[in-house]
Amino acid sequence: MICEFYPEFLFRMKKLLLTATLMAVGLLMSPSAAEANEVRIWTDEQGRQVEAQFLRLDDNTVYLRTRDGRRHGFDLSRLSEADQQIARTLPPMEETPADQRSHVESAAWVDRILQDAWQKGEVQPNPRATDEQFLRRIYLDVTGTIPTYQQTISFLRSTDTNKRAKLIDELLDSPGYNSHMFNYFADMLRLRDRLSDNIPAAAQATNYIQWVKENIENERPYNEMVYDMLTATGKVWSNGAAGYLLRDSGMQLDNLAMTISIFLGTDIACAQCHDHPFDEWTQMEFYQMAAFFGATGTQMAGGDFKNGDPRQRLERELVALAQAQGRSDFEPDNNLGGLADLINANRYTIYDLDENRMRLPHDYAYDDANPRDPVSPRLMVFPEVDMRTHKAYQIDIDEFDNPRLAFARWATSTDNPRFALTIANRMWKRAFGLAVIEPVHDIKTPDDAAIPELAKFLEQEMIRVNFNLKEFMRMVYNTDAYQRAATNVLPDPEQPYYFTGPLLRRMTAEQTWDSFMTLVLGDADRYTLNRSDEYARIMDMDLDSTDINSALGKLAAFRSMNERQRQRMGGDLAMSGGDMMMSDSPIGFNDDAPEAAGDAKIVVSRGMQLMRASELPQPAPANHFLRQFGQSDRQLVDNSFTSGSIPQVMMLLNGNATDLVTDRDGLIYRHMNQQRDAGERVEVVFYSILNRQSTLQEKDIARRELQSNGDDGYANIIWSLINTREFLFIQ
Amino acid sequence: MKHTLNQLDPLTRRSFIEKSAKSALGVSLMGGILGHKTAAMANVGPGKAKHVIYLFMNGGITHLDTFDPKTDSEVKGPTTPISTSADGVQIAQYLPEMAKQMHHCTIIRSMNSHTGVHESGQYIMRTAYNQRGTITHPSLGPLAQRLLGKTESRLPDSVNIGSGGGHPGAGFLPPAMSPIPIGDPSRGLQNARPLTTQSQFDQRIRLMNEFDATFRERFPHDDVKAYTEFYDETLNLLQGEDMLAFDITQEPQNVRERYGNDRFGQGCMLARRLVEHGVRFIEVEYGGWDMHNQIDGGMRNRAPVLDRGMATLIADLDERGLLDETMVVLGSEFGRTPRVNQNAGRDHHPRAFSTVFAGGGVKGGFVLGSTDARAYSVTDRQVSVQDFIATVGYGMGMDTEEVIYSPSGRPFTVGDSGKPATEIFA
Numbered sequence A: 001m002i003c004e005f006y007p008e009f010l011f012r013m014k015k016l017l018l019t020a021t022l023m024a025v026g027l028l029m030s031p032s033a034a035e036a037n038e039v040r041i042w043t044d045e046q047g048r049q050v051e052a053q054f055l056r057l058d059d060n061t062v063y064l065r066t067r068d069g070r071r072h073g074f075d076l077s078r079l080s081e082a083d084q085q086i087a088r089t090l091p092p093m094e095e096t097p098a099d100q101r102s103h104v105e106s107a108a109w110v111d112r113i114l115q116d117a118w119q120k121g122e123v124q125p126n127p128r129a130t131d132e133q134f135l136r137r138i139y140l141d142v143t144g145t146i147p148t149y150q151q152t153i154s155f156l157r158s159t160d161t162n163k164r165a166k167l168i169d170e171l172l173d174s175p176g177y178n179s180h181m182f183n184y185f186a187d188m189l190r191l192r193d194r195l196s197d198n199i200p201a202a203a204q205a206t207n208y209i210q211w212v213k214e215n216i217e218n219e220r221p222y223n224e225m226v227y228d229m230l231t232a233t234g235k236v237w238s239n240g241a242a243g244y245l246l247r248d249s250g251m252q253l254d255n256l257a258m259t260i261s262i263f264l265g266t267d268i269a270c271a272q273c274h275d276h277p278f279d280e281w282t283q284m285e286f287y288q289m290a291a292f293f294g295a296t297g298t299q300m301a302g303g304d305f306k307n308g309d310p311r312q313r314l315e316r317e318l319v320a321l322a323q324a325q326g327r328s329d330f331e332p333d334n335n336l337g338g339l340a341d342l343i344n345a346n347r348y349t350i351y352d353l354d355e356n357r358m359r360l361p362h363d364y365a366y367d368d369a370n371p372r373d374p375v376s377p378r379l380m381v382f383p384e385v386d387m388r389t390h391k392a393y394q395i396d397i398d399e400f401d402n403p404r405l406a407f408a409r410w411a412t413s414t415d416n417p418r419f420a421l422t423i424a425n426r427m428w429k430r431a432f433g434l435a436v437i438e439p440v441h442d443i444k445t446p447d448d449a450a451i452p453e454l455a456k457f458l459e460q461e462m463i464r465v466n467f468n469l470k471e472f473m474r475m476v477y478n479t480d481a482y483q484r485a486a487t488n489v490l491p492d493p494e495q496p497y498y499f500t501g502p503l504l505r506r507m508t509a510e511q512t513w514d515s516f517m518t519l520v521l522g523d524a525d526r527y528t529l530n531r532s533d534e535y536a537r538i539m540d541m542d543l544d545s546t547d548i549n550s551a552l553g554k555l556a557a558f559r560s561m562n563e564r565q566r567q568r569m570g571g572d573l574a575m576s577g578g579d580m581m582m583s584d585s586p587i588g589f590n591d592d593a594p595e596a597a598g599d600a601k602i603v604v605s606r607g608m609q610l611m612r613a614s615e616l617p618q619p620a621p622a623n624h625f626l627r628q629f630g631q632s633d634r635q636l637v638d639n640s641f642t643s644g645s646i647p648q649v650m651m652l653l654n655g656n657a658t659d660l661v662t663d664r665d666g667l668i669y670r671h672m673n674q675q676r677d678a679g680e681r682v683e684v685v686f687y688s689i690l691n692r693q694s695t696l697q698e699k700d701i702a703r704r705e706l707q708s709n710g711d712d713g714y715a716n717i718i719w720s721l722i723n724t725r726e727f728l729f730i731q
Numbered sequence B: 001m002k003h004t005l006n007q008l009d010p011l012t013r014r015s016f017i018e019k020s021a022k023s024a025l026g027v028s029l030m031g032g033i034l035g036h037k038t039a040a041m042a043n044v045g046p047g048k049a050k051h052v053i054y055l056f057m058n059g060g061i062t063h064l065d066t067f068d069p070k071t072d073s074e075v076k077g078p079t080t081p082i083s084t085s086a087d088g089v090q091i092a093q094y095l096p097e098m099a100k101q102m103h104h105c106t107i108i109r110s111m112n113s114h115t116g117v118h119e120s121g122q123y124i125m126r127t128a129y130n131q132r133g134t135i136t137h138p139s140l141g142p143l144a145q146r147l148l149g150k151t152e153s154r155l156p157d158s159v160n161i162g163s164g165g166g167h168p169g170a171g172f173l174p175p176a177m178s179p180i181p182i183g184d185p186s187r188g189l190q191n192a193r194p195l196t197t198q199s200q201f202d203q204r205i206r207l208m209n210e211f212d213a214t215f216r217e218r219f220p221h222d223d224v225k226a227y228t229e230f231y232d233e234t235l236n237l238l239q240g241e242d243m244l245a246f247d248i249t250q251e252p253q254n255v256r257e258r259y260g261n262d263r264f265g266q267g268c269m270l271a272r273r274l275v276e277h278g279v280r281f282i283e284v285e286y287g288g289w290d291m292h293n294q295i296d297g298g299m300r301n302r303a304p305v306l307d308r309g310m311a312t313l314i315a316d317l318d319e320r321g322l323l324d325e326t327m328v329v330l331g332s333e334f335g336r337t338p339r340v341n342q343n344a345g346r347d348h349h350p351r352a353f354s355t356v357f358a359g360g361g362v363k364g365g366f367v368l369g370s371t372d373a374r375a376y377s378v379t380d381r382q383v384s385v386q387d388f389i390a391t392v393g394y395g396m397g398m399d400t401e402e403v404i405y406s407p408s409g410r411p412f413t414v415g416d417s418g419k420p421a422t423e424i425f426a
Helices: A018-028 A081-089 A103-121 A131-143 A149-157 A163-172 A175-189 A206-217 A222-231 A240-246 A252-264 A283-293 A310-324 A337-345 A403-412 A419-432 A452-464 A469-477 A509-521 A532-539 A548-569 A646-654 A656-661 A667-673 A678-689 A696-709 A712-722 B014-023 B118-127 B140-148 B198-218 B222-239 B241-246 B253-259 B263-276 B295-319 B385-395
Strands: A039-043 A049-058 A061-066 A071-075 A296-299 A348-352 B051-057 B081-083 B090-092 B105-112 B158-161 B180-182 B281-286 B326-332 B353-358 B366-368 B378-380
Touching (some): A039 A081, A131 A149, A163 A469, A175 A206, A222 A240, A240 A348, A252 A283, A310 A548, A337 A548, A419 A452, A452 A469, A509 A667, A532 A548, A646 A656, A646 B180, A667 A712, A678 A712, B051 B118, B051 B140, B105 B378, B253 B263, B353 B385
Parallel strands (some): B158 B180
Antiparallel strands (some): B081 B090, B326 B353
16 A cells, blocks of 8 residues: 555654664564665655655655555655655665565564553563463354364364464354354444334345345455445345445434444534534534435335335225225225335335435524535545545545445545544454554544554555455454453553453353353354345335236235244244243254254244344344343444343343253253263363363362262352353453 | 543443443442432422332323313214313223322323324433434433432332333443333243252352352452442342342232233332332333224223223322322323324324323322313423423432433433423422
8 A cells, every 4th residue: 555645744743762763673674574674764855754664766756664564655855855865875675565464474563563562651461361261262252152162172182383373264264253243243233124113114124134244254345345335226125235324214314423433433423413512523514424425315205106106006906906806895094004014115225316405404503504505515524634635535526426426435445544444443342352542433533542553554454455354353363462361450441551462351242142052052053044035035026017916916925924934933032031932842952953044943942042143133132131131222333232230140040041051951961971970071061161171179169069969060060150250251 | 642441432332331330330230339319409309209100101192082082073082071080180981090090190281292203202202302323312210310329229220111122221321220121010020030949049159159269369350340249239139028029929919900910000010019119210111002093992902901000000109108209100102193084093193192190299180281172282381202201300309400421422411401390299
């Protein structure tokens, strides 16, 4: 990535400490480039300075690399006379092109930045995590669940010196990665089965959800995904990406605030209603941004159809049909019923309007315009950016068919000052429990980071991997810092945190639930549901041309699809984890349970559908285990939580999930039964639940327990380990 | 400015409030470290209502066929007004038991809302704020806990009985302030019964603490400590007498029957039990009021349940001397159209509808505001949804002008600057 323009802000540092420069020499040596030039202070024609490494001189363009790893190319004449001279004499540096750097080299680079920060911040890094800690953490972080008993012992017994890196690779390619990354997107994008409360319930987001899953599975670059979501047209069942805008149909301004917050890490929500009292965003700027979506419709009204209001037309046809069948008393009002929902659901589609309808609000109170004035689209300019020169802003909105396309181009460009940074910052937080710049949706300026070099490097790294999130995470998980022990206290919120190791975190709701699924099912990834194709086929109706017969056919198909789903489920999930729908059937799981993909029955036990969170309704019903443990209600961005509550604890103490894990027909017992003696059986319990050996002291406790309580003792040990803080937290 | 952990979290609120929940407010739902400010706030509003039981009629209860009956033949529908225990106050014939309690009640007949959509209408009737995509506002129970402090009860401050999804709960306040949900009153609190005998349960708890000792020592972390506190509090709750509050089988059979052998009636009875145990805010939800078709049939089905449950609740609280400190409030997201539609039903009508108050310092036999002869528009003393929420808050002793801030620094008040209808208080 080379900035082809002259970087005004490159030279803003007035004075540099010599010590910092000396330390930076080692830092800036690319791991693969042995003959690197030294970092030195460069002075421009106006006397401003920057520390950077000389790369090469092409004709009259000089290329420098700053501490953050960024390369800058600009006209030689911008430099002071003396430095121009130096640039002409230095040898060109042999570079490893950034895009050819491996994740190992990048991880090493991150570690060097961190080591430098530890030194400057005078903090000690945490010790290296033990294999046991690493194993449990990497499984939870990558695949969203604790490892199985088998996975635990096979890793801990392996003597391969490179086993950590190999495990990372293996897990990144497992279905668990897709499931867990989906959970993250579902929280961020507020994915719900029902598109929105304001839309008929028949309008399901099934295809949007499936689209997100498939994009993750196919390692679709994140920038392309976002571009698709911002520019999608049509109905959600023909284009899953359309779900992003349809999700907020009728709430266009809220949608914009969330778009800027999710993808560009900037909170402008306050400016929706008034100029922000202490931020830079004005209400005018908010509406200028909203105007990019002012020529985009999300709901067709009756008059928008060329053959007239489809509902009225189909009602007339229905009456005629009834009369033809000799039913003269037929009242369409009472009989359109479910058909009206199907028709209404098909009105939700993204299409271009012939004019930009964005206007200022009726109570606009500032002097620069009148209430209800039309607004033209204009890009927001981040504080440190000079839009006259910044590459991302060299864009002619009028060249695009719809201003929304210009917005999407700008927003997802590698040159956008926030896009790559925001997703890199988010992904870092997934691994470490804290972002480089907090909060992730309101980065005021990248320099706010405790370690600005890290923020900049991660941004660059996101671009290097071409927004492939899996590759980015591969780099992060391979850092030495990630593989250190978790920080054992909550860091002081007043102090910067230098990532001396990941934070201790409570499992997310999905990690907790999925870990229970692993304890019960072993490989929980075998149980999946996908009904998006069938749903799309049934729902899609061309409201201009459909006749009443085919509409009624669709209604029948819609109802029978719902019925089949209900049968396959053995009932609603309404109270799983609760106490309403007890299942009489014995637990149907064993190691060679039938493949559940396709039409196989999903295992239902004690009123719970035993599947990963990513396969359950989105979100799970309000009283579900997942929701009690903090799964997002999907109303707000990133609305999940990991704090405790009394109902949560009651669920762990006495709930169905705990009951299931202590069941004697269960997986833990079956693994125990393969062991010869009590001591080994206790080890199975520890390996299964805490994914580690028991200590001598714990062996003692267990022995005493088994002596006094016999076989009940095993269930007691299982129960008590499930209820430890150690189980619930990720070290 | 270097980033720190507590930089605020506008859209997503979480990490900050989780920290503040633990450090500033205490993790406790019950008997925690929160100050008991009730006494000090007594000069704000009458504050006689130490408890509120909010009967939430999901679906939009018709005002014409309940508390604002009309005689105009075009709009009266199947309804005839009847006299009540309060002079000059008439209600619909569907509510004969409530008619006997009207001397305890205030009806506000001049309610006005701006949304005719169920979800957003319910949201605003619980929070006073319009539903937004960028923040969730707290409902009244958690709001009271935030403003007045935790009650002295060992039970949670807020309980929702029979609530469906979509309840705003604690909104942007700490999740630990969320109302405890109870689906079916006859089953009480979920997961309250051990999976084993009590002695085996106790043994399991001992084992848990032994196995977990090393971890807790190695991680003297606030989040870990918070969980250990939650465990302690839960065990205290489960083993304490207060658990009986949730067990309606403790009630004599004749009392259970008096409330009505249905979820709503039993929910009202459970709410009364919770009040006796010091719970501050209980919502009992009762649905089925979206009567677009056949309003007479719908009313014959629903009204007796409401009538018996609510009337018994008021009478029972009164008999027990609890009505003075307990405010019973009946609300719904909107009323229904005066014109009876072609399906003999009524449609959504936010323009004018009714709410009812009893106890907690409220006047008896009082009607505030009125609608025109068709019950279509408010003609006198309009009370907005914001005013309504402010009125409940005022009755509870909350300062409706006190500003609280969301984690993103946005300012909010009880009732979104609505004005309490102070006339309804004695």
